[in-house]
Amino acid sequence: MEKIIQQLEEEIREFFHKESSGHDIYHLKRTLNNALAIQEKEGGDKLIIAVSAFLHDIHRIIQNETGSFCSPKDSLPKVAEILNKTDLTEEQKTKILHCIEFHEEYDFSENWKTVNDIETLILQDADNLDAIGAIGIGRTFLFNGANGNIMWAPEKPFTGNTYEESNKKDPSTIHHFYSKLLKLKDNMNTGTAKIMANERHKFMELYLQEFFDEWNWKK
Numbered sequence: 001m002e003k004i005i006q007q008l009e010e011e012i013r014e015f016f017h018k019e020s021s022g023h024d025i026y027h028l029k030r031t032l033n034n035a036l037a038i039q040e041k042e043g044g045d046k047l048i049i050a051v052s053a054f055l056h057d058i059h060r061i062i063q064n065e066t067g068s069f070c071s072p073k074d075s076l077p078k079v080a081e082i083l084n085k086t087d088l089t090e091e092q093k094t095k096i097l098h099c100i101e102f103h104e105e106y107d108f109s110e111n112w113k114t115v116n117d118i119e120t121l122i123l124q125d126a127d128n129l130d131a132i133g134a135i136g137i138g139r140t141f142l143f144n145g146a147n148g149n150i151m152w153a154p155e156k157p158f159t160g161n162t163y164e165e166s167n168k169k170d171p172s173t174i175h176h177f178y179s180k181l182l183k184l185k186d187n188m189n190t191g192t193a194k195i196m197a198n199e200r201h202k203f204m205e206l207y208l209q210e211f212f213d214e215w216n217w218k219k
Helices: 002-012 025-042 046-055 058-066 073-083 090-101 118-129 133-146 173-179 191-215
Strands: none
Touching: 002 025, 002 046, 002 073, 025 046, 025 118, 025 191, 046 073, 046 090, 046 118, 058 073, 073 090, 090 118, 118 191, 133 173, 133 191, 173 191
């Protein structure tokens, strides 16, 4: 497994060299580490989970290059091209592509979740864990800055019960916490990820309280 991940890193490192929205090579490595930690407790095919975690954000690079929304499904031809340079079997590659295609499903999206295989569920959890907590906060400001969103728009209400990755119309970065990030704790699939998410969620709540306290501070 380590040999394949090393080979993949050499293949995709240049793709992610200029990524500045929080979906860089370090995010891939953290997602990989999260996925392996969950897999150790929850089971599933370790190799499928690891490779899927390391290649799950190719669509972000395509999106950056084209300037148009690119779904994980849209990225599968490029991911397949990368996988074809490895010694993975056709069955393994098919399973990896499946995980990547469905890794951005949420209980709070319009279409809900449609898959239940453990490998995809672990990839979802691993990716979402890196979106919350201290690192998640940093990535949120990077992501929203890269998409031209301001830090906070206090005059705008918090609305909407569903979230779609194709929709970047949050009025501000702080609104993004409420449209997505604060919902991720209850969106976790596995017991292991639920435990890991609790402290990260609490940290975000503390951060937001401090943010609002500072924003409204008056001498």
